[in-house]
Amino acid sequence: MNFTDITFILQLTVATATPIALGSYAGLFSERSGVVNIAIEGMMLMAAMMGAFVSGYTQSLFWGVVAGMLSAAMMAAIHAVVSIRFKTDQIISGMVINLLAAGFTGHIYQIYLVPPRWPGSAGTFPELPIPFLKDIPFLGKILFQHQPIVYTMIILTFVIHYVLFYTPWGLRMRAVGEHPEAADTLGINVYFTRYANVIIGGMLAGLAGIWLSLEWVGTFNINMTGGRGYIALAALIFGRWTPFGAFGAALLFGLANAVQVYTQTLVPEIPAEFLQMMPYVLTIIVAAVRRPIPPAAVGQPYEKE
């Protein structure tokens, strides 16, 4: 392994960390406001499919992004209504959404995303190296030679940190996730806060899915998320429900992924599954060493009167 290899691995790390980080931000919005969301996987998958589908038929990546994010937001809205309004068990609701997404995307794929109907992929987002910054030795290539969703993810990390800890929106969102009764007695609309944040989370999960189909692969494949939605949840827990924590965890998991891609070609003796399970193993170890404390009211429907 030489210097170029390391640069390559780290660049790949940042890129493959993107859907995981975005997925965990999706979970963050939902869980910080008190709604458990294991449906990130399904939302990502739906967005990946809708993104590919719409961009293929319109031959426009832009409309692909819009459709992808909207479709994921809609699934989030379903999860929100079922969890908040009908007070169904949130794990079950999430599970149902995941199954629904898997079935639905597979079905549409077989009809519309294969020949003869399929008009062909609209391609992927181009790489947008950032002038000057890209020339910084080592770091330039790792951080500043990427496609747009990667940059969006990095910027979002800072934005979400700001929103969560420095704005009234974030304060209310955390309050509702910790102690909804207390928020209610101060005139904060618990239901609105939860709906809004779950749906915002859905849009972020959508962006994570779009990364897969429109930035990474350029087309949709059956079950192309391959568990990234769950790894995103692991990153959220690992990162203790904070954006920078989740970002760091996503990078770590992205690194495992990048190393796996790399070793597959060079050292095929190491089984790929070994590195693939790293995120889960690490999360369990970290959780055992220092118990992560979720928002106090997460998973509990709020009942007025």
Place this chain on the structure above:
Amino acid sequence: MSTTPVLEARGLTKRFPGVIANDSVDLTLNKGEILAMLGENGAGKTTLMNMLYGLYHPDEGEILVNGKAVKMDSPNDAIAAGIGMVHQHFMLIPVMTVAENIMLGVEETRGVLAKLPMLGRLNRRAAAVRIKELSKQYSLDLDPDDYIKDLPVGIQQRAEIIKALYRNADILILDEPTAVLTPQEADELFAIMHNLTKQGVSIIFITHKLKEVLKVADRIAVLRNGKMVGTALPADATQASLAEMMVGREVILQVDKSEATPGDVVLDVKDLVVKTNRGQIAVENVSFEVRAGEILGIAGVQGNGQSELAEGLTGLRPIESGHIQLSDRDSTHFLPRQVTEMGVAHIPEDREKHGLIMAYSIADNLVLNRYYQPPFAKGPVLNQEVIDQNGRELVAEYDVRTPSIYTTAGSLSGGNKQKVIVAREFSRPVKLLIANQPTRGVDVGSIEFIHNQIISQRDSGVAVLLVSAELDEILSLADRVAVMFDGRIVKTLPIAEATRERVGLLMAGSET
């Protein structure tokens, strides 16, 4: 004090499934007065306040603020009308700071994004300044940067009061504010309340402690079974007359008990050491014994190790060192169930955390200590019929005010939750009773009942360990008084020598 009404309730009615919690209630609060609200557990005090604060919507009736009818759809309307409420169970977020809790919902922002709704930068400094101003103006000492979870309840309560004042409340509702306070903290609260009324704030103050009512109230309103039975002035009232008004019969406030006849040692504690959650020593080399047929009272200002001692004795908290002997067995490291099966009844301090399962029915809660034994279980299967029958009997016997035995424990009023626990713990024969704050939040009628139960347990040969922050309770029930200070038992006195002054000094750590 004037007689300008600032807040009026007219014909407020609120029904819950199976109960009329408030039945056409009229109430008037005048400017600058302290109006005390009395009523039995479940009389509907909290319900009434929740309607005035916009949390519950009345089925009938109207609310007037400064003479004008106001529609209270949500707490926002109440806050806008200048009403603030400190709830029976605090509404504070433990993992947030005092300032964050206070500014929540009325945040000020600054910075370039301040024009955007809710996305400007929180102006923490402005909030802190305002909080410090308020805390100075009303002598409510408080640090805005402290985390709620690190503060004692007395200080948390100040945060609650400032939270209301921060919203410019000039009408303050305090729902049982003294239930969780030490006597000193309660006195501080009364000083604060007087300070507030002097500056034009009007206060509704709910309590079960008649002594406090006579001490601080300007006027007293009494609620019984959801109906307003009348008002009284403290000058014309006595504890006995108020108790009678509340309960509708004469209440004997004095406990009537005969001399104890102690038998064998039931509980023998030697050099016990127990730590707090944070690993500090809470109970330091404590030794004592309790005999059958006597009541040992543990007096002490809250936070001097009594809670940890009770938790250690009942298996809820690990024992660091020392020995506990229960009758003839070493029970030092027993699990809670083993302790229970040894014949120990436990009334825990925190009824919501250790006493009840909020989402379970009353009937199920009433068998938590033996649901797995016959007749409540046949092998691995519960016998719901027997459990329900047991529930019906105990609810009747202990006068738990509930629409049915299937109601969840969580929807009971505070004092009725306590009665469910007492009923469960007294409903089977035991050797030892560990009662920690057994009458916290309980009305006078029920206190009388619970006290009589404790005495009759003693008389039937049960050893009783009574932990209470109420000195009156200790002095009227105990046969011997052990005073805890700073994790140690500083002195054990026979009741004849335990004068109020002497015990008070010992509790303050100034005599040995």
